[in-house]
Amino acid sequence: MKRTTGVKIKGIGRCVPELVATNEDYAKIVDTSDEWITQRTGIKTRHISNGEPNFFLGAKAAKEALAEAGISADELGLIICATCTPDYYTPSEACLIQRELGAAGFPCIDINCACSGFVYGVDMARRYLACDDMKYVLVVATEELSKFVDYEDRSTCILFGDAAAAVVLEKQDDTLFSSFTAADGSGAPFLAARALLTINPFRAEEDTYDMRMPEPHRHYLLQEGKEVYKFATNALPLAVSKACEKAEIAPAELDAVIPHQANVRIIETAAKKLGVSMDKMVLNIRDYGNTSSASIPNAFYDGVKSGRIKRGDKVCFVGFGGGLTYGAVVLEY
Ligand code: UT7
Numbered sequence: 133m134k135r136t137t138g139v140k141i142k143g144i145g146r147c148v149p150e151l152v153a154t155n156e157d158y159a160k161i162v163d164t165s166d167e168w169i170t171q172r173t174g175i176k177t178r179h180i181s182n183g184e185p186n187f188f189l190g191a192k193a194a195k196e197a198l199a200e201a202g203i204s205a206d207e208l209g210l211i212i213c214a215t216c217t218p219d220y221y222t223p224s225e226a227c228l229i230q231r232e233l234g235a236a237g238f239p240c241i242d243i244n245c246a247c248s249g250f251v252y253g254v255d256m257a258r259r260y261l262a263c264d265d266m267k268y269v270l271v272v273a274t275e276e277l278s279k280f281v282d283y284e285d286r287s288t289c290i291l292f293g294d295a296a297a298a299v300v301l302e303k304q305d306d307t308l309f310s311s312f313t314a315a316d317g318s319g320a321p322f323l324a325a326r327a328l329l330t331i332n333p334f335r336a337e338e339d340t341y342d343m344r345m346p347e348p349h350r351h352y353l354l355q356e357g358k359e360v361y362k363f364a365t366n367a368l369p370l371a372v373s374k375a376c377e378k379a380e381i382a383p384a385e386l387d388a389v390i391p392h393q394a395n396v397r398i399i400e401t402a403a404k405k406l407g408v409s410m411d412k413m414v415l416n417i418r419d420y421g422n423t424s425s426a427s428i429p430n431a432f433y434d435g436v437k438s439g440r441i442k443r444g445d446k447v448c449f450v451g452f453g454g455g456l457t458y459g460a461v462v463l464e465y
Pocket residue numbers: 163164165168169172173247286287288290323356357358360361364394395398422424452453454
């Protein structure tokens with residue numbers, strides 16, 4: 133095992149909306165059943181926004197993480213907010229969260245790497261911290277997928293929920309740390325939600341540019357489930373293997389793997405490929421569904437709070453999603 137300069141997770145926090153939608157609730161709005169959803173995905177319930185904005189969830193998770201870290205928001209050097217469901221194009225979620233924390237005077241950045249956002253965020257935080265001009269970085273992943281889920285499309289609406297989770301990170305010398313992040317833009321059409329259209333008084337009436345994307349005029353999240361499934365079952369084990377290779381440890385030596393919570397079957401297939409037993413995989417998809425970038429820190433939060441993950445454990449965060457993006461981080465908790 134290689135030791136290097138990495139990050140220490142000083143505090144974690146989480147916030148989910150109180151409103152819960154069960155499989156039975158979905159069976160009332162689309163042609164589905166608890167049996168189908170449970171067998172094909174492992175999901176039973178998701179938490180859904182009852183009108184609370186995305187930044188509100190993120191700020192609450194951030195406050196808990198700061199309290200656990202024992203630092204004030206003024207001591208932060210940077211906020212990185214991972215989200216693909218922001219409340220505004222501008223200001224960023226990170227700026228809104230900073231405002232809610234009552235702090236100012238340091239940079240705030242949003243990153244959109246879909247479900248890999250938390251992994252990318254931790255990787256970026258470590259690189260910022262390495263420059264030694266800031267002491268703490270807050271990484272918040274906050275998502276409200278309910279904003280762009282098509283509640284008439286049974287193959288996608290049953291999958292997604294809303295959640296936020298956050299970590300306060302500090303530079304740590306002589307520790308376990310490695311990261312691997314990647315993307316393959318050729319898979320962009322497989323998971324897409326349209327932003328605003330280019331409408332202005334000067335443009336031609338007809339679109340002249342081939343977007344090479346599905347249904348470009350609808351803002352709903354569109355997913356080629358089978359394509360994403362295929363991608364995920366390769367990307368997940370590949371990312372873990374690459375990050376473990378850099379850290380010079382075998383995947384089987386990890387104490388816990390916290391994967392993006394998209395589908396239990398994806399995680400089972402990936403665990404088999406990696407030679408990692410399922411009891412090392414930390415799962416809470418049953419209760420929250422897929423919450424994009426928030427799903428990894430949300431599962432990590434449950435793992436820590438239940439005592440399943442302890443200080444000193446060698447853990448791996450691994451994500452995959454829209455972009456298509458993927459990546460993994462290996463660190464000592
Ligand atoms: O975070 C982003 C990453 N996203 C993912 O990782 C998602 C990856 N993909 C998946 O998890 C799976 O592909 C799904 C869960 C989305 C779908 O599961 P599947 O086993 O691939 O089902 P399928 O698409 O092959 O559909 C099988 C059948 C179809 O009916 P027919 O054509 O066989 O009659 C679907 O119409 O299941 C039907 N179906 C449903 N039936 C009941 C699709 N959705 C539902 C539903 N309830 N909700």
